[in-house]
Amino acid sequence: MIERWSRDQVLALAPDAASRSAAQKVAAPGKWSACGTTGTVVYGECEGSGARPYLACVDLTEPAYRCSCPSRKFPCKHALGLLLMWAADGVPVEQGAPQWVTEWVEARAERAAKEAAKIEEARTRKAAEVSSGEADGGAPGGGAPDGGAPGDGAHGAGRSGGSSRSGAESVRHGRVAAGLSELERWLDDQVRQGLAGAAEHEWEGLAKRLIDAQAPGVAGVVSRLVRVRADDDWPGRLLEEYALIHLLAVAYRRRAELPGALAETVLSRVGFPVPKEEVLAGAAVRDQWDVLGRRDEEQDRLTSRRVWLRGRRSGRAALVLSFAPQGQPLDASLVTGTTIEADLTYYPGAAPLRALVATRHGPGATDAMRSGPGAGGAAWPASGADDAARYGSGAGGAVAGTPPGVSPEQALDEVAGVLGEDPWTESWPLVLAGVVPGRDSIGGLPLHRAARDPWRLIAVSGGHPVTVAVEWTPRGLRPLTTWDDEGTAVIL
Numbered sequence: 001m002i003e004r005w006s007r008d009q010v011l012a013l014a015p016d017a018a019s020r021s022a023a024q025k026v027a028a029p030g031k032w033s034a035c036g037t038t039g040t041v042v043y044g045e046c047e048g049s050g051a052r053p054y055l056a057c058v059d060l061t062e063p064a065y066r067c068s069c070p071s072r073k074f075p076c077k078h079a080l081g082l083l084l085m086w087a088a089d090g091v092p093v094e095q096g097a098p099q100w101v102t103e104w105v106e107a108r109a110e111r112a113a114k115e116a117a118k119i120e121e122a123r124t125r126k127a128a129e130v131s132s133g134e135a136d137g138g139a140p141g142g143g144a145p146d147g148g149a150p151g152d153g154a155h156g157a158g159r160s161g162g163s164s165r166s167g168a169e170s171v172r173h174g175r176v177a178a179g180l181s182e183l184e185r186w187l188d189d190q191v192r193q194g195l196a197g198a199a200e201h202e203w204e205g206l207a208k209r210l211i212d213a214q215a216p217g218v219a220g221v222v223s224r225l226v227r228v229r230a231d232d233d234w235p236g237r238l239l240e241e242y243a244l245i246h247l248l249a250v251a252y253r254r255r256a257e258l259p260g261a262l263a264e265t266v267l268s269r270v271g272f273p274v275p276k277e278e279v280l281a282g283a284a285v286r287d288q289w290d291v292l293g294r295r296d297e298e299q300d301r302l303t304s305r306r307v308w309l310r311g312r313r314s315g316r317a318a319l320v321l322s323f324a325p326q327g328q329p330l331d332a333s334l335v336t337g338t339t340i341e342a343d344l345t346y347y348p349g350a351a352p353l354r355a356l357v358a359t360r361h362g363p364g365a366t367d368a369m370r371s372g373p374g375a376g377g378a379a380w381p382a383s384g385a386d387d388a389a390r391y392g393s394g395a396g397g398a399v400a401g402t403p404p405g406v407s408p409e410q411a412l413d414e415v416a417g418v419l420g421e422d423p424w425t426e427s428w429p430l431v432l433a434g435v436v437p438g439r440d441s442i443g444g445l446p447l448h449r450a451a452r453d454p455w456r457l458i459a460v461s462g463g464h465p466v467t468v469a470v471e472w473t474p475r476g477l478r479p480l481t482t483w484d485d486e487g488t489a490v491i492l
Contacts, residue, residue, distance in 0.1 A: 002040055002060040008491045009337050010083045012294075015073050015329060019080060026081030029090060035082065036094035042086045043101045046078050056082050057101050059108065061360070062333050066104055074329030116359055122281035172214050176270060179213025180249040183222075187246050195238050200226050217271030221245055240474075244424055262421075264348040269424050274347050280358050284343035287311035289318065290403040291334045292429050292469035293480025293491065301326050307334045308429035308471060308480065309344075309355075310403060317429045318344055318355040336481055337489025339403070351421035353428070402483040405433025405467045408443040415472055428472045429480075434465040437479075442468055448476035457482055460490050 014020040026046060029035075033053055035044030043057035048069065056067040056078040065075040075083075085091050096102075186206060190198060203225045210219035222245065228237050251258065251266045258266065268274065294307040303326055309318040322331035334357075343359040346352035406414070411430045418425050435443030437457045447454065460466060460482050471478040479492040 003338070004089070005083070005087050005335060006337070006488055007084065007087050009335055009489060010080060010087050012336055012491050013075055013083070013332050014080055015075075015332070019073055019077055022077035023080030023084060026077050027084035027088075027090075028081075029085065031081070032085075035085065035091050036097065037086060037091045038094060038097050041097055041101060041105060042082055042091055043097055044078075044082050044085075044091070046081070054078050055100060057097075057104065058083060059105060063335060064108065064333070072329075075332055119280050119358055122277060123284075126278075126281045172272075175213045176215045177253065179210050179215050180218065180252055180270075182213075183210065183218065184246065184249050184253075187242055187249075190242065195235055198225075198229065198238070200229070215270050217269050218245065218248060219271075221248075248424060259350070261348065261350040265350045265422050265424070268347065268349060276356065279345050279347055279356050282345045282348075284345050284358055285311065285314060285316060286341075286343045286361070287314045287316070288339050288341050289344065290339050290431070290469075291336050292403070292431065293336050293471070294334070295471065295478070295480075296330070298326060303328075303330060305330045306427075307331070308469070309334075310429060310431055310469075311344075312339070312404060317353060318346070319353045319429070320357060321354055336491050349422065351418045351425060353425075401487040402467045403431050403469070405431035408432060408435060408445050411445070411472070426473060429469065430472050430477075431467060431469050433467045435468060436463065436465050437461050437468065442470065442477055442479065446476045448473055448478050451476070451478045454479050454492060456490065457492050460484055 011020050011023070014023060032044045032046050035042075037043070040061050041057060041059055043055075045053040045055055048054045054067055054069045056065075056069075056076075058065050058075075058079055065079040067076045067078045069076055069078055071077070082091070097105075183206070203222055207219040207223040210216070210222060221241070225238065225241060228234055228241055231237060248266065248269055251262075252270055255263045255266050289309040289311055292308040292310060294305055296303060296305050298304075303324050305322045305324075307320040307322075309320065310316070311318070320331070320334060324330045340357075341361040342357050343361075344355040345358045347354045411432060414430070415428055418428055432443055432445075437443075437454060439453050439458070440447050442457075457466075457468065457479050466482050468482045469480040471480055481492060482490050484490055
């Protein structure tokens with residue numbers, strides 16, 4: 001049985017304000033000719049504009065959604081309305097589900113089993129390759145045995161995908177090196193001439209040249225300098241950004257001298273991708289993961305979604321990151337305030353944070369990879385939508401209650417350790433326990449300027465200590481979620 005979500009948690013899944021409003025209108029028993037739940041699946045038939053009702057169901061263990069309506073929003077208003085009724089205990093419990101529901105669930109489980117088998121096969125193959133490399137005297141830790149840099153040539157097989165691509169990778173490294181060399185000279189000129197001489201068109205031109213040099217990660221940082229220049233305290237912040245960019249350029253140039261994990265971090269920050277398949281084939285961390293919150297950002301016609309997690313047993317932090325063009329659905333599989341039993345695999349780095357949900361465990365556990373169109377049977381009209389979130393997860397194996405937290409002092413120690421490993425870290429999830437929130441701070445730690453006056457958090461606290469999940473940033477904390485006296489998640 002899946003723990004029932006709150007109204008806040010359901011509405012937080014809506015892709016936009018219009019969907020939230022429409023879902024509340026649909027969440028009325030009179031709109032549904034039939035509905036029910038088996039404990040892991042919620043389903044129903046909602047009257048629409050046509051003669052036939054829309055068939056909607058939600059697999060709560062992911063969660064995953066399906067509806068026969070033509071909406072391009074995900075989840076649609078019918079799935080959200082159904083969840084709102086379930087959250088209000090307005091959906092009757094049934095012993096079994098209709099055939100159109102069971103066929104969809106079984107088809108998803110079959111696809112998930114195949115994906116899980118592929119991941120396990122990839123892990124076995126990778127372990128065999130590592131063992132073979134060690135037997136041949138290779139360096140499994142990421143450093144190149146001949147003094148070369150990780151990711152270069154044949155010694156960068158983990159990043160390049162093998163010798164067939166090593167030549168192309170070497171060419172790219174040459175371009176990146178030339179682009180970052182120009183960047184270093186430009187930074188030297190900026191510091192020598194004075195910060196006040198920086199102009200927006202210079203940053204834009206430099207970012208474009210870095211894109212041409214195939215260093216998109218650095219280009220993204222340079223393009224953000226325009227926003228820094230607009231702040232009141234821009235001189236200090238701009239100098240900080242310049243210092244971090246310069247550090248990254250130097251680290252890339254000297255990456256052969258770095259430990260393997262730090263060299264991987266530098267490559268990632270510069271913009272060298274790690275194939276998703278390689279990440280999933282890596283060592284998995286199984287834990288009960290609290291979904292602490294999420295934040296969406298739009299930039300360059302692309303929307304990114306950051307979902308923060310913390311492991312209850314391991315204490316590890318994790319970030320599940322997804323992208324979609326503006327107007328397209330984002331990963332809606334991680335429900336804030338739920339706890340999942342799952343295997344996570346991390347992207348390589350000195351302070352690993354970004355991760356993929358590889359395998360879930362618990363009621364109806366399935367692999368977390370995105371499912372394709374389901375075999376829903378003839379009952380599903382051709383216009384039906386079938387989508388599970390890319391790296392899904394959900395309330396399978398849900399654990400009720402407030403997640404464990406730490407004191408502000410312990411949190412600062414953790415952040416200091418992270419920055420010591422990866423000085424380019426821009427955010428990190430924390431759970432603060434026993435803190436009293438104020439208008440501009442939480443437990444004495446300053447809030448981010450965009451998060452000042454957190455009245456909802458202050459109202460839940462009532463002046464008493466609470467547990468708060470936050471996103472740490474160099475500019476201050478961003479509150480994500482708090483929990484009331486009954487352990488119910490309140491999304492901030």
